[in-house]
Amino acid sequence: MGEEITLNITRYNPDKDGKYTTQRYSIPYKNDWSILDALNYVKAELDGSLTYRWSCRMAVCGSCGMMVNGTPRLTCSTYLNEFYPKEITIEPLANFPVIRDLVVDINDFMAKLKSAKPWIIRKNKRDEDDTSKEYLQTTGQMDKYYQQTLCINCTLCYAACPVYGLHPDFLGPAVIALGHRYNKDSRDEGKADRREVLASEHGVWKCTVVGDCTEVCPKHVDPSAAIQRTKVDSAINWFFSFLTGRK
Amino acid sequence: MDVINHDILIVGGGGAGLRAAIEISKSNPSLKTAVVSKVYPMRSHTVAAEGGSAAVLKEDDNHDLHAYDTVKGSDFLADQDAVEVFVRDATREVVQIERWGCPWNREEDGRIATRWFGGMSRKRTLHAADKTGFHLLHALFQTSLKYDTLMRYDEWFVAALLVDEGKLGGVLALDTRRGVFSILAAKAVILCTGGVGRMYAFTSNAGIKTGDGAALAYRAGAPIKDMEFIQFHPSGLLRTGILITEASRGEGGYLYNKDGKRFMENYAPSKMELAPRDIVSRSIIEEVLAGRGFEGPYGSYVQLDLRHLGEAKIMEKLPMVRELCLDFAGMDPVYEPIPIRPTMHYTMGGVHTDKDGKTPIAGLYAAGEGGCVSIHGANRLGSNSLTELLVFGARAGRSAAEYVPISKPCSSERLQSLAKREMDIIQKRYMQPGNGKEKAGAILADLRKTMDEKVGIYRTDDGLKDAVQIIQRLKERFTGIRITQQSKVFNTELTGAMELDNMLEIAHVIAMNARIRKESRGGHARKDFPKRDDEQFLHHSLVFKTPEGPKRETFPVTITKWKPEERKY
Numbered sequence: 005m006g007e008e009i010t011l012n013i014t015r016y017n018p019d020k021d022g023k024y025t026t027q028r029y030s031i032p033y034k035n036d037w038s039i040l041d042a043l044n045y046v047k048a049e050l051d052g053s054l055t056y057r058w059s060c061r062m063a064v065c066g067s068c069g070m071m072v073n074g075t076p077r078l079t080c081s082t083y084l085n086e087f088y089p090k091e092i093t094i095e096p097l098a099n100f101p102v103i104r105d106l107v108v109d110i111n112d113f114m115a116k117l118k119s120a121k122p123w124i125i126r127k128n129k130r131d132e133d134d135t136s137k138e139y140l141q142t143t144g145q146m147d148k149y150y151q152q153t154l155c156i157n158c159t160l161c162y163a164a165c166p167v168y169g170l171h172p173d174f175l176g177p178a179v180i181a182l183g184h185r186y187n188k189d190s191r192d193e194g195k196a197d198r199r200e201v202l203a204s205e206h207g208v209w210k211c212t213v214v215g216d217c218t219e220v221c222p223k224h225v226d227p228s229a230a231i232q233r234t235k236v237d238s239a240i241n242w243f244f245s246f247l248t249g250r251k
Numbered sequence: 252m253d254v255i256n257h258d259i260l261i262v263g264g265g266g267a268g269l270r271a272a273i274e275i276s277k278s279n280p281s282l283k284t285a286v287v288s289k290v291y292p293m294r295s296h297t298v299a300a301e302g303g304s305a306a307v308l309k310e311d312d313n314h315d316l317h318a319y320d321t322v323k324g325s326d327f328l329a330d331q332d333a334v335e336v337f338v339r340d341a342t343r344e345v346v347q348i349e350r351w352g353c354p355w356n357r358e359e360d361g362r363i364a365t366r367w368f369g370g371m372s373r374k375r376t377l378h379a380a381d382k383t384g385f386h387l388l389h390a391l392f393q394t395s396l397k398y399d400t401l402m403r404y405d406e407w408f409v410a411a412l413l414v415d416e417g418k419l420g421g422v423l424a425l426d427t428r429r430g431v432f433s434i435l436a437a438k439a440v441i442l443c444t445g446g447v448g449r450m451y452a453f454t455s456n457a458g459i460k461t462g463d464g465a466a467l468a469y470r471a472g473a474p475i476k477d478m479e480f481i482q483f484h485p486s487g488l489l490r491t492g493i494l495i496t497e498a499s500r501g502e503g504g505y506l507y508n509k510d511g512k513r514f515m516e517n518y519a520p521s522k523m524e525l526a527p528r529d530i531v532s533r534s535i536i537e538e539v540l541a542g543r544g545f546e547g548p549y550g551s552y553v554q555l556d557l558r559h560l561g562e563a564k565i566m567e568k569l570p571m572v573r574e575l576c577l578d579f580a581g582m583d584p585v586y587e588p589i590p591i592r593p594t595m596h597y598t599m600g601g602v603h604t605d606k607d608g609k610t611p612i613a614g615l616y617a618a619g620e621g622g623c624v625s626i627h628g629a630n631r632l633g634s635n636s637l638t639e640l641l642v643f644g645a646r647a648g649r650s651a652a653e654y655v656p657i658s659k660p661c662s663s664e665r666l667q668s669l670a671k672r673e674m675d676i677i678q679k680r681y682m683q684p685g686n687g688k689e690k691a692g693a694i695l696a697d698l699r700k701t702m703d704e705k706v707g708i709y710r711t712d713d714g715l716k717d718a719v720q721i722i723q724r725l726k727e728r729f730t731g732i733r734i735t736q737q738s739k740v741f742n743t744e745l746t747g748a749m750e751l752d753n754m755l756e757i758a759h760v761i762a763m764n765a766r767i768r769k770e771s772r773g774g775h776a777r778k779d780f781p782k783r784d785d786e787q788f789l790h791h792s793l794v795f796k797t798p799e800g801p802k803r804e805t806f807p808v809t810i811t812k813w814k815p816e817e818r819k820y
C-alpha cells in the first residue's frame with residue numbers, strides 16, 4: 005500500500021436521518037488527482053451513496069463547486085497535492101440550502117439570474133431577431149464588457165459573500181456582474197430596464213465592498229469591480245434624473 | 252402517477268435544445284413548451300466547445316464551397332441535400348446568435364472575424380476566443396430566459412419515451428431532486444441529448460455524455476443511424492483526454508514527432524496540420540507505431556507546438572488552451588510544446604432524422620450531436636457541429652411547432668399504462684438494492700477499456716468480434732447490478748445505472764456496425780479493409796431494436812452535386 009490521504013466529507017441525507025455528519029475516507033494519494041478524481045474514487049470504490057455534482061471536469065461547466073478546507077473552489081481543478089499530507093475537508097458550498105451531501109440548492113441564484121434581464125434588449129424589438137446583418141462592434145467596444153461574459157455560474161462568489169450569507173435577498177456578485185455585462189454591451193439598449201433590479205434595495209447598494217467574490221472567482225470575472233461600476237453608473241443616473249426631473 | 256401536459260418537450264438544454272426552445276417560444280408563444288435536462292442547461296457539454304462555428308460570411312466564400320468541404324470531409328457519406336440546407340441556414344443562424352449577444356471575435360472594422368479550421372478551404376470559422384461553445388451556450392441560455400412562457404425542468408432525468416402505436420405521447424421522467432417519477436405528456440418531443448463519449452476511457456467528453464437520447468429512441472422503436480462512426484480528435488491532453496482545440500493548429504500550431512519533424516508532411520502535404528481530424532489522428536498513431544512518438548508515464552504521445560505564436564497571440568486567440576494546460580497538465584504552452592494524443596471526441600451517428608429533425612415515430616424529433624441528419628457522414632469537420640446545433644435545433648423546433656396543432660394528444664389512461672410498464676422495468680432493472688453483486692463502476696471500467704482498445708481509431712474483425720462478445724457479457728452482468736441505497740433525493744447511483752445501461756445498449760450497436768462495415772471511411776478505419784468501398788458500403792446503416800437483438804438495415808445516401816471521388820488532402 006502506498007501513501008494515503010484523508011478526506012473529511014460532509015454527509016447529509018434528508019431521506020435517512022436529516023443529520024449533518026462528517027465521514028472520513030482514507031484513499032490512495034496520487035499527486036496528479038484533482039479533488040473530483042478523489043470523490044469519483046470514493047464513489048466507485050468505497051461508497052456509492054456519496055452525492056455531488058460534476059460534469060465537464062475541465063473547469064468550464066460550473067457544476068463542481070464545494071468548500072475545500074473552508075474556501076469555495078472548483079474541485080475539478082483543485083489538486084490533492086496542494087494539501088498533502090494534510091487532511092482535506094470537503095463541505096457543500098456555504099450560504100446555500102443543502103439538498104444532499106455536497107449538492108446545494110441554487111434555484112434562488114437561477115431566479116435572480118433571470119431578474120437581471122441578461123439578454124440584448126433593443127428599443128426596436130424587431131432588431132433582436134433580425135438576421136439580415138450583424139451589429140458592428142469593435143474590439144475596443146467589446147473590451148468594455150468582455151471580462152464579465154466569462155462567468156460560468158459556479159456560484160463560488162455567493163458562497164464567499166458575507167452579505168449574501170446575511171441577506172439572502174441580495175442579488176449577489178455574479179448576477180450584478182451579468183447585468184453590468186449587458187449594460188456595457190454596445191449592442192444593448194436595456195440599461196433602464198435593468199436599473200430597477202440592479203439599483204433596487206437588494207441590488208448594488210447592499211454590497212459593502214468586501215471583495216471576497218473577486219478573490220474566489222476562478223474565471224477572473226471581477227464581480228466586485230462590476231458592482232462598484234454599476235454603483236457609479238446608477239448614482240450618475242440618479243443625479244441626472246434629479247436635474248432633469250425625470251425618473 | 253402525476254401527469255403534466257405540454258405541447259412540446261425538448262429533452263436537453265445544450266445548444267441544440269435551447270435553440271429549438273427559443274425558436275418555438277418566439278414563433279408560437281401559445282404552445283406550452285418546456286426544456287427537460289438532467290443538468291442545468293448552462294452546464295450542458297456545449298459549454299466545453301472551444302474552437303468555433305463554421306458559416307459562409309466572407310466575400311471570398313460561398314455556400315457551394317462550404318458544402319463541398321463538408322461532403323469531402325464526410326468521406327462522401329453525408330446527405331448532400333441536407334448539407335446544402337445546412338450551409339444556407341448557417342449564415343443566417345450565426346448572425347442571429349450575434350444579435351442575441353454572442354461575443355464573436357471581430358475584425359478591425361467591427362465585423363465578425365473568422366479563422367482557419369481543419370478541412371475547410373476558406374477561413375470561415377467564427378469564434379469567441381477559444382471559448383466558443385461556452386459563449387454560444389450562455390448567449391442561448393440567457394436569451395431563452397426572456398421568454399416567460401418557456402418552462403424548464405432542471406435536473407430531471409428522462410428515463411423512457413412513451414409511444415402509443417407509433418405516435419409519441421410523452422416521456423417518463425425522474426425529478427432527481429425529489430426522487431419522484433412523473434409523466435411529462437407532450438404531443439411532440441425533441442431529443443437534443445448529445446453524444447455517447449463517456450463509453451470511452453480516453454475522451455474529451457463530459458460525464459453526462461452517455462448516449463441517453465439514442466438509447467431512448469432505440470428502445471422506443473426508432474432507428475439509430477451510422478453509429479459506427481466515432482471521431483477521434485488529434486489533440487487530447489495526456490492523462491485526462493481533455494481537449495486542446497483544433498484552433499491551436501488553425502492559428503498556426505505545429506505537430507512534431509520525437510525526431511523534431513513536422514510529420515504531417517508524410518500524410519497530407521497540402522493541408523499539413525489542418526487536414527481533417529480522422530487523418531491527423533491516424534497519422535499520430537502511425538508515428539507512434541513506427542517508434543517516432545515520445546514516451547512518458549501516461550503513454551506515447553506527440554507534441555503540439557505553439558511557442559512560435561508568442562504569448563500575445565496565445566492570450567488573444569487561445570487563452571483557454573493556456574488555462575487548460577496550466578490547470579490540467581502543469582505546463583505552459585507559451586514556453587513548452589504540449590504533449591497530446593488522439594482522444595475520443597464526437598459521435599457522428601445518432602437518432603435517424605430528416606432535414607427537419609423528424610424521426611419515423613410521429614411526434615418524435617431529434618437534433619444536435621444526438622441526432623443524425625446526416626451532414627457529417629463518416630467524419631465531421633471541426634466547427635460544423637456548433638453550427639449544426641443552431642441550424643437543426645431551429646429546424647426541428649419549427650417542424651415540431653407545425654406538427655402540434657394537427658396532432659391529438661395521447662389519452663391519460665393510455666399514458667398511465669405505458670408509464671406503468673416502464674416503471675416496472677425500472678423497478679426490476681435498477682432499483683433492487685442489495686440483490687445484485689455487480690458494481691456499476693467495474694462494468695463501466697470494463698466497457699470503457701473495451702471501447703478504447705477494440706473499437707478505437709483502428710479496428711479489425713478480431714477485435715470487433717471480441718468487443719461484441721464482451722459487451723454482451725457486460726449486459727448480462729448488468730442484470731445483477733448492485734445499488735447500495737434506496738434514497739429518493741438526488742440518487743446518482745440510480746441515474747448512473749440508467750446511464751450505464753444506455754451506454755451498453757449503444758456500444759453494442761457501435762461494435763456490431765463497425766464489424767459489418769468492411770471498409771475504411773472517414774472516422775471508421777479497418778486495418779483489414781483499408782480502402783473505401785463505394786460499391787458495397789456507400790450507404791447509411793440504420794439499426795432497429797428487436798427482441799432478437801439489434802437489426803441492421805441500409806439506407807441510401809443522397810448525392811446531388813458531388814460524385815464520390817478519392818479523398819486526398
Ligand SMILES: Cc1cc2nc3c(=O)[nH]c(=O)nc-3n(C[C@H](O)[C@H](O)[C@H](O)COP(=O)(O)OP(=O)(O)OC[C@H]3O[C@@H](n4cnc5c(N)ncnc54)[C@H](O)[C@@H]3O)c2cc1C
Nearest residue numbers: 263264265266267289297302303409445619620634636637
Ligand atoms: C471539448 C469539446 C470541444 C468541442 N469544440 C467544438 C468546436 O469548437 N466547434 C464545434 O462545432 N463543435 C465542437 N464540439 C462538439 C460540440 O460541442 C458538440 O457536438 C455539441 O455541443 C453538442 O451539443 P448538443 O446540444 O447536441 O448536446 P449537449 O450540449 O451535450 O447537451 C445535451 C443535453 O441533453 C441533456 N440530457 C442528456 N440525456 C438526458 C436525459 N436522459 N434526461 C434529461 N436530459 C438529458 C443534458 O442535460 C444536456 O442538457 C466540441 C466538443 C467537445 C467535447
Ligand code: SF4
Nearest residue numbers: 155156158159161221
Ligand atoms: S462571478 Fe466568478 S465566482 Fe461568481 S459565479 Fe461567476 S465565475 Fe463563479
Ligand code: FES
Nearest residue numbers: 061065066068080
Ligand atoms: S466539473 Fe465542470 S467546472 Fe468542474
